[in-house]
Amino acid sequence: MHNQEIVLEETKNANVQLFIKREDLIHPFISGNKFRKLKYNIAEAKRLNHDTLLTFGGAYSNHIAATAYAGFENNLKTIGVIRGEELLDKVEENPTLSFAKKHGMSFKFVSRSDYRRKEEPAFIASLKNTYHNSFIIPEGGTNDLAVKGCKEILEKEDFDFDFICVAVGTGGTISGLINCSQLRQQVLGFPALKGNFLQTEICKFAHQVNWNLHTDYHFGGYAKADKELVNFLNCFKEKTDIPLDPVYTGKMMFGILDLIKKGYFKENTKILAIHTGGLQGISGMNIRLKQKNLPLIK
Numbered sequence: 001m002h003n004q005e006i007v008l009e010e011t012k013n014a015n016v017q018l019f020i021k022r023e024d025l026i027h028p029f030i031s032g033n034k035f036r037k038l039k040y041n042i043a044e045a046k047r048l049n050h051d052t053l054l055t056f057g058g059a060y061s062n063h064i065a066a067t068a069y070a071g072f073e074n075n076l077k078t079i080g081v082i083r084g085e086e087l088l089d090k091v092e093e094n095p096t097l098s099f100a101k102k103h104g105m106s107f108k109f110v111s112r113s114d115y116r117r118k119e120e121p122a123f124i125a126s127l128k129n130t131y132h133n134s135f136i137i138p139e140g141g142t143n144d145l146a147v148k149g150c151k152e153i154l155e156k157e158d159f160d161f162d163f164i165c166v167a168v169g170t171g172g173t174i175s176g177l178i179n180c181s182q183l184r185q186q187v188l189g190f191p192a193l194k195g196n197f198l199q200t201e202i203c204k205f206a207h208q209v210n211w212n213l214h215t216d217y218h219f220g221g222y223a224k225a226d227k228e229l230v231n232f233l234n235c236f237k238e239k240t241d242i243p244l245d246p247v248y249t250g251k252m253m254f255g256i257l258d259l260i261k262k263g264y265f266k267e268n269t270k271i272l273a274i275h276t277g278g279l280q281g282i283s284g285m286n287i288r289l290k291q292k293n294l295p296l297i298k
Contacts, residue, residue: 001021001022001025001026002021002022003019003020003021003022003158003272004019004020004022005017005018005019006018006019006020006242006273008239008240008257010257010260011260013261014260014261014263014265014267015267015268016260016265016266016267016268016269016270016271017268017269017271018271018273019161019271019272019273020242020253020272020273020274021153021274021275022242022275023035023036023274023275023276023277024243024249024276024277024278024279026277029065029066029280030066030069030073031066031277031278031279032274032275032276032277032278033150033153033172033173033274033276033277034062034063034067034141034276034277034278035066035149035277036146036149036150036152036153036176037063037140037141037142037145037146037149037150037172038066038070038137038141038146039149039152040145040146040149041053041141041143041145041146041149042070042074042076044135044145045076045135046074048135049133050076050133050134050135051076051133052071052076052077052078052131052134052135053067053070053076053077053078053079053134053135053137054078054079054080054127054131054134054135055067055079055080055081055136055138055139055141056080056081056082056083056118056138057080057081057082057083057139057140058082058083058084058223059082059083059087059096059097059284060094060095060247060281060284060285061096062245062277062278062280062281063140063141064080064096064097064100064105065096065099065280066141067080067100067105067137067141068080068099068100068101068103068105069099069100069103071103071104071105072103072104077104078100078103078104078105078106079105079107079108079131079134080097080100080105080106080107080108081107081108081110081115081118081127082097082107082108082109082110083110083112083115084109084110084112084115085109085110085111087109088109091107094284095280095283095284095287096280096281096284099280108127118138118139119138124136140170141170141172142170142171142172142175142201142205143172144205146172146176147172147175147176147179147205148176149176150172150173150175150177151177151179151180152176152180153173153176153177153274154177154180158272159181161270161271161272162185162186162265162269162270162271163185163187163188163265163270163271163272164181164186164187164188164272164274165188165189165190165252165255165256165271165272165273165274166187166188166252166273166274166276167189167190167191167192167248167249167251167252167276168189168190168191168192168193168198168202168213169192169193169222170201171198171201171202171204171205172205173274173276174187174189174202174206175202175204175205175206176205178202178207178208178211179205179206179207181208181210183208183210184210185210186210186211186212187210187211187212188211188212188213188256189202189211189212189214190213190214190217190251190252190255190256191213191214191215191217191218192218192221192222192223192247192248192251193218193221193222194215194220194222196215198213214255214259216255217251217252217254217255217258218251219251222247223247223285225246225247225250225285225289226294227294227295229246229250229251229254230246230289230294230295230296230297231295232253232254233250234295234297234298236250236253237298238298242275243279243282245277245278245279245281245282246282246285246297247278247285248278249273249275249276249277252273256271256273282297285297
């Protein structure tokens with residue numbers, strides 16, 4: 001995908017170059033890293049003659065929406081194991097779940113305590129026993145096949161950049177970027193979740209050490225947003241005509257520009273930010289912002 005230069009007051013003052021790779025434009029419904037993560041998982045499911053994709057996610061999960069459409073497009077059934085039994089009667093009110101249902105996904109709603117068991121062998125075995133011939137994809141899509149797909153994000157011309165920046169959810173996308181980056185490049189991750197567990201997760205997949213996480217830009221944790229972040233998203237879109245999502249890329253870009261202002265990057269540094277898509281989540285976030293009487297994402 002093409003790289004678009006971002007020229008803002010912050011970049012001009014610091015004399016750095018900032019570009020964004022528009023992975024969000026790959027596909028209208030399976031955009032960004034979800035397209036990359038699902039590519040080889042779907043190929044493997046077909047190779048093994050599975051007729052169903054089964055995966056996990058929350059109420060507004062980009063991964064759930066993307067998997068539903070990918071299954072629809074590839075003539076595969078899809079099942080979403082959804083966190084929160086209270087959502088059972090609220091599918092039509094939820095833009096992500098109603099989209100997934102419209103494109104053929106069936107749901108299994110589980111309690112939050114059961115959802116925490118999603119990686120336990122006994123829980124996985126019970127799902128396999130119930131949903132025969134299902135190909136199971138982890139929450140967020142992260143596994144070896146996903147990392148393989150995310151290695152294809154960087155192209156030859158991207159090796160001229162000094163820094164590669166990306167939002168981090170489950171660690172698969174940044175792992176792929178690390179594995180295909182040049183050793184002289186630095187890969188910076190901006191986690192959307194609180195906590196230090198991601199370091200361990202990334203180390204399971206990443207084969208190089210040229211990376212670092214900046215953990216101060218989560219805005220309270222996964223799927224959390226406040227007035228400052230919403231104003232930033234709207235201002236950024238107004239200045240650049242590029243929409244950012246509030247869960248991942250918005251927090252990453254906020255972090256990059258804050259680091260630029262703080263002098264983290266030397267003069268003449270070239271920075272590439274990866275737009276990982278996720279724009280479908282804006283409508284769900286706006287529902288929650290409206291409930292809190294906060295400004296909406298435009």
